[in-house]
Amino acid sequence: MNDRFETLAQQLRDDGHKLTQPRAAILHALLQTATPLSPAEIQERGQTYCADLGLVTVYRTLELLEGMQIVRAVHVADNCHGYALSTPGHTHHLVCERCHAVVEIEGCGLGEFLDSLAARTGYQITGHWLEISGLCANCQRNN
Amino acid sequence: MNDRFETLAQQLRDDGHKLTQPRAAILHALLQTATPLSPAEIQERGQTYCADLGLVTVYRTLELLEGMQIVRAVHVADNCHGYALSTPGHTHHLVCERCHAVVEIEGCGLGEFLDSLAARTGYQITGHWLEISGLCANCQRNN
């Protein structure tokens, strides 16, 4: 966890940016979550590390981190954007509709499909976003 | 085109809703586009058919149509929600990052993968969201 933070911090410096307390707080908040967070949630959690972290700074920092591909914006149902650290590998999420528990999934068996799609449409495919919803074992029992 | 409109109009009536001029205008606007439109765009185009179509009405009508599964909300890069007529069946979207052209895709070859996922995680899978991004043929050329 701490290694991961140091790596990100270094990445910032290497890119010519300062590692400020607000930014460190935001990174810590993001490192501690598995599910995407809204800017407001990030502010709230980040204030554990930097008491007067402003929402404006959260927006600016997310923009910066997104540009560096450290975070990615994902679509979430209600309030549209959440942010999560992009994981090195290729993962997707399986989310419980009831309790919002999240299972990370490696791979998706979509490779062949995407290849044929590229051939058929002439598009050069650069990425995809897959989110699967369902009921986790617990919530199935308590239905 | 006109058949399609009549079908939708009838669907509204069958569901106990009135076919008003604003609603007709919105349907016409949606029928004439291949790519998702934002509420503001729908208002703008709809005003060709109903001069004083209000934005509020666009929102309300989209909510109604979405509930009837006549339109569906899709995620678009910048301003998050666009609306397009949903085609019957199970479709996903392939969206150009540059010009936002949209190709509708039938099926996704995800069935087997989801089955094995359910077995592995104990989740009862109820749905999934897949959106693919890339560069369309045109934008590849003008890169």
Place this chain on the structure above:
DNA sequence: TCTCGTATTGAAAACGTTTTTCAGTTATAG
């Protein structure tokens, strides 16, 4: 065809999220 009740409408205002502005502060190179 006309009348009437109700669903539906537009304007205004409220609301939440995101962006801009600006003066003060902080990280870091030297």
Place this chain on the structure above:
DNA sequence: CTATAACTGAAAAACGTTTTCAATACGAGA
């Protein structure tokens, strides 16, 4: 330690969306 440019928070502006409310238009029934 100092200088300075990047960075910050607060306030206000600018969005997109929702709510409220009085006025209107649709369409069922006479």
